[in-house]
Amino acid sequence: MKGIAVFQTFTSQADPTQGAARLASLRARLGAEGLAGFLVPRSDAHQGEYVAARDERLSWLTGFTGSAGFAIVLPGVAGVFIDGRYRVQVRGQVDLAVFTPVPWPEVKPGPWIRDTLAEGVVGFDPWLHTAEEIAGLEAALAGSAVSLRACANMVDAIWADQPGPPLGRAFAHPLALAGESSLAKRARLAEGLRAAGQKAAVLTLPDSICWLLNIRGADVPRNPVLHAFAVLDDAGDVALFVDGPKIDAALRAHLDAGVRLCAPEAFVPGLRALPGPVRVDRGSAPLAVSQELQAAGVEVVWGDDPCRLPKACKTAAELDGMRAAHLRDGAAMVQFLCWLDTEAPKGGLSEIDVVSALEGFRRATNALHDLSFDTICGAGPNGAIIHYRVTEETNRPLRQGELLLVDSGAQYADGTTDITRTMALGDAGAEAAACYTRVLQGMIALSRARFPKGIAGRDIDALARAPLWLAGLDYDHGTGHGVGAFLSVHEGPQRISRLSEVPLAPGMILSNEPGYYREGAFGIRLENLIVVQEAEALGDKRAQFSFETLTFVPFDRRLIVSAMLSPGERDWLDAYHATVWDKIAPRVEGAARDWLAAACAPLG
Known part of the structure; x- marks a missing residue:
């Protein structure tokens, strides 16, 4: 079953060939308006991560299609600011002769403008930037000969065939x-x-x-x-x-x-x-x-x-819906993984085949409303592109001896799912297995965490990184984002990252997704969704929270180095797999059920 993708398409959304001409047109327009520069955000007037076609200004101008970032166009340089998720992707999507990738947030936009532009006025559309953002830029530019000016949108002024506003039926x-x-x-x-x-x-x-x-x-x-x-x-x-x-x-x-x-x-x-x-x-x-x-x-x-x-603090009904959605989705994932283990060794599969097949298994539930994001399916070195989206131009065949990273999710009327699994295609080697095991240890550490009331995501982010740190490794993204209930797959204000100051509270749903990426070789990420719950009182009876796991799909035991696991980690993994079997086995049959039995067996 290769399937045919209905929701996801594979045409390239990036067009770096148009970047130079569009940038020149924008600069000409800025000159006519007496502006030395212009801010081009990814966001729309609603500060959305996912934007309508009308609001794809950053992509239209630069070719960069990531879900976060912005550009600052000045007379001598046009910087495209991207975080750690997009350092590899941006270099393949923009014309590097005219656009300069800038590592953000390490490099802040205000100081960058100040260092790059001696004097002049930089324009911005006040409907696309928050008061907080503009205040920060103004503070960074204070005392310089550079100022900001709210103005009409300069990209819209040169975008001749800009789509109209969306009119989706609510x-x-x-x-x-x-x-x-x-x-x-x-x-x-x-x-x-x-x-x-x-x-x-x-x-x-x-x-x-x-x-x-x-x-x-x-x-x-x-x-x-x-x-x-x-x-x-x-x-x-x-x-x-x-x-x-x-x-x-x-x-x-x-x-x-x-x-x-x-x-x-x-x-x-x-x-x-x-x-x-x-x-x-x-x-x-x-x-x-x-x-x-x-x-x-x-x-x-x-x-x-x-x-x-x-x-962010889900009702009992929303949590019940999310649990039901994850069981449905878990069964589809198990059928997909069984299919993958059967078909991949035969050869002939590509990343697009994998994405299409997975969507097909989800559509077979007869409950799929949409994907929750475009499936990330990276084979071999493409797995190191953290938010990789396969296109007809980048489509890579699956090869034995490599890793395959699949990060996907679904929108069902009763809940939103988001899951990542990394699989071995044949023997991926001892180094890849060691890295995979460290990522798994980080996920287990966060899954097992107990913490006092008042703790924020930043306080527990290190739990997922510690096994990687011991080997001198890390990853350049947050450990977890909030998830909505049949809403946005990336939801605030809750998250697990070094930047999050929002205390975690019962009912909050988050992802638990540590990873490790080696550019040009492989990427590893493992992700379950978890929900904050009140923990059983222990010790001096202080109020504590823990996590309930919502996702039930096995991990690839071929990549688990058992000798690296502590007894507690092994116990958690065996108990998790036993629960996966109990919850998912009644929902699958035949070859998928047999595959699940083997995948959920104790490590031994």
Whole structure:
């Protein structure tokens, strides 16, 4: 079963051949506007990781298609700022004769501009940057001859065939899956606004709006969200600024009388008419929002998006849905891995074949709404490209003696999945197995963790890295991101990384995905989803949390060096595999069940 991919396509989205001409056109436009530079973010007005075709400005200009990054175009240099996930990818996607990759966040944009540009005005679109971001840049440029200016979008001005805004149809998310009505959510959040003396909060994050109203959308790939803005007032009513074609009669009936539909062009006048104080999230709302409020004399109070933390702490119904989705997805993954072990030794498979087959097994569940992101399937050296996306041009055959990294996920109506497994294609060698085992040890350490209430992701990130550190190894990405419930596969504010200061709380779902990447050779990543839960009281009965594992798919025992594992690690792994068997075996049959029995046997 090779399957035919329906959701994922394999055409190249990067076009470095157009970069030089488009950059020249942009610089000409900047000169005409009296600007020395321009900021080109990846994000849209909703600060989304996944953006609609209309908002693919960074990709259109540079050719870089990663989900994070930005460009700064100056007269003599155009820097493309990318983090550790994209250091390899960017070099293959942009014209290096005209674009310069810049390692970020090691190199900060403000000091880079200051060091690169002697004087002049750098323009930016205030709808695409947050107040926090611009304030940081202004602080870094203070005392220099360089200043920032809010202006119309200069990329849009030269993008002749720019697509129109998305008009995906929104739909209701059932109360049985949400676990709390929109009315109850709004009442709870409105109480918080009243307690803080605030009249309203502006909502700009699509997943916040969808969560609050118990709706979903279809405006961006992979994430079931709609593009809209909203204002929640202190009585619990919401003004939703959304394109009319997105809301049909069925959804209008789902929304109660406390939700007022408004046209998108009414958003700015609506802001200007609000009574203050109005809460605005400095780190996620476009700068233009606070500028419009302040221009009208409305008091702005900086504060967190009131939906983000409640949304992160899943209801019992959402957790039940996520558990069901992961069991369904686990069975599809086991069928896929059985297929892979049967077909790969025969030869003739490529990365595209693998991606198509995996999507086929998920579609066979008859419950697949979409993928949760484009499947990352890297054979051999492609596995070292952390967010690699296979195209017809890069498609690599599977070869014996190499590793295959597959990071994938699905959107089901009851939950969102995200799982990574790395498999051996034949004998991958002792070095690869040792590295794999260290990555596995890091995952086990995090899975077994117990920690006091108040601990943040940054406090436990090192647990997953310690086995790699002992060998002088590491990885250049966070250990875990938050995950939504039939929402964004990357959800804040919770995460496990050196930068995360948000305390972990029961109901938060995160990924647990340490890795190791050797450029030009192989990549290894292992990922389960985990949920924060209250731990059994021990010792002096302090409140502690632990993790429940949601993902149930075996690890490749051919790459596990048993002698490297401690007794505790071995016990955890054997218990995990026993649970995988108990939960997944009733859902598969025939060859897949036989394969699962062998994969879940104790290490011995």
